[in-house]
Amino acid sequence: MIKSKIVGVGHYVPEKVVTNKDLMQYMDTSDEWIVERTGIRERRWIEFGKDNCTSMAVRASSIALERAGLVPHDVDLIIFATLSPDYCFPGNGVLLQRELKMREVGAIDIRAQCSGFIYGLSMADAYIRSGICKTVLVVGSEIQSNLLDLTTRGRNISVLFGDGAGAAVLQACEGERGILSTHIHSQGEFAEQLMLREPGNSHEKRWYEGIADDIDNIYMYMNGNFVFKHAVSRFVEVINEALNANQIQPGQIDKVVPHQANLRITQFVQKTMNLREDQVYSNIHKYGNTSAATIPIALSELYAMGELTENKLVVLAAFGSGFTWASSLIRW
Numbered sequence: 250m251i252k253s254k255i256v257g258v259g260h261y262v263p264e265k266v267v268t269n270k271d272l273m274q275y276m277d278t279s280d281e282w283i284v285e286r287t288g289i290r291e292r293r294w295i296e297f298g299k300d301n302c303t304s305m306a307v308r309a310s311s312i313a314l315e316r317a318g319l320v321p322h323d324v325d326l327i328i329f330a331t332l333s334p335d336y337c338f339p340g341n342g343v344l345l346q347r348e349l350k351m352r353e354v355g356a357i358d359i360r361a362q363c364s365g366f367i368y369g370l371s372m373a374d375a376y377i378r379s380g381i382c383k384t385v386l387v388v389g390s391e392i393q394s395n396l397l398d399l400t401t402r403g404r405n406i407s408v409l410f411g412d413g414a415g416a417a418v419l420q421a422c423e424g425e426r427g428i429l430s431t432h433i434h435s436q437g438e439f440a441e442q443l444m445l446r447e448p449g450n451s452h453e454k455r456w457y458e459g460i461a462d463d464i465d466n467i468y469m470y471m472n473g474n475f476v477f478k479h480a481v482s483r484f485v486e487v488i489n490e491a492l493n494a495n496q497i498q499p500g501q502i503d504k505v506v507p508h509q510a511n512l513r514i515t516q517f518v519q520k521t522m523n524l525r526e527d528q529v530y531s532n533i534h535k536y537g538n539t540s541a542a543t544i545p546i547a548l549s550e551l552y553a554m555g556e557l558t559e560n561k562l563v564v565l566a567a568f569g570s571g572f573t574w575a576s577s578l579i580r581w
Contacts, residue, residue, distance in 0.1 A: 253377040253419045254427035259312025260549035261305050262293040262413040275399040283408045288512020292411030292537030294394035302335045303344040305414035306390040313416040321349040325382040327356040328372055330365025330389045330541040363508050363569025365389055365541035370577050371431035373419045383421045389541030390414035398468040406469050411537035415545025426580045430494045433575040442472040443570040480568040481517045487576040488566045495578050502528055508567035509533040509543040557581050
């Protein structure tokens, strides 16, 4: 039976490191305040002229392809997840295709926010299982530093987010290894609890005219406590969904790689599921929340550390704006 296998992962983060103490020049905050509430100590922000969403994706994808022993010409399909594209349109998928000088393959952009990478894996897995594609490149790349309200008013959100990109190459395979299952969900009734309204077309005025009426519309909005309560329950729920679908017990998991949203969420999931500390990977202290890029960045780091060896059971899980949430169980 044909299924898909991740054969290469890669990531790129900008050189510029922004510490919690650096944020004190913009807002009333402290390193202690941020670490206690989020677990974040620093994040990476782009320097304009050096990086953009596409260029970061190119670097991450090139590493993933090299680790897979492949070249851009081998790719049959691009799936690009981002909430922060370079242009309103066209999407970043075609820009990546251009920069990597690929064949004229399909390029799909998806907007599932923090769940975007797993949504992309689910789509890639389906294309490969159906026999339509043999090799699919899935990318998550984000620039969020220029979406933040860098004042005391916006500190609850602005301390959370960073920039970066991660990529994975999937290929058709046979046998017991590969993606065992993916599970994706949404709950649009809570869409406005975590959102960025502009630029949008949901009102009579042009989006830039709406800014004059309400400057807050150009910044992210998050109902923090509400999102936190839903996130912790959905994380546990969707991880268990993947385990139950494959008759796997939590103790059999080698690594849980959650979306890096908040260390308190990760710790809650670990405690609720009675997982050991070594079973759950976290790098949020270094990068903050890079939305669709967090999981592929984490996978790339785990690969570099020699943690993703043959037959390891890895669970990916994410929750984000939409609301969307997703999981995937992989036998490496």
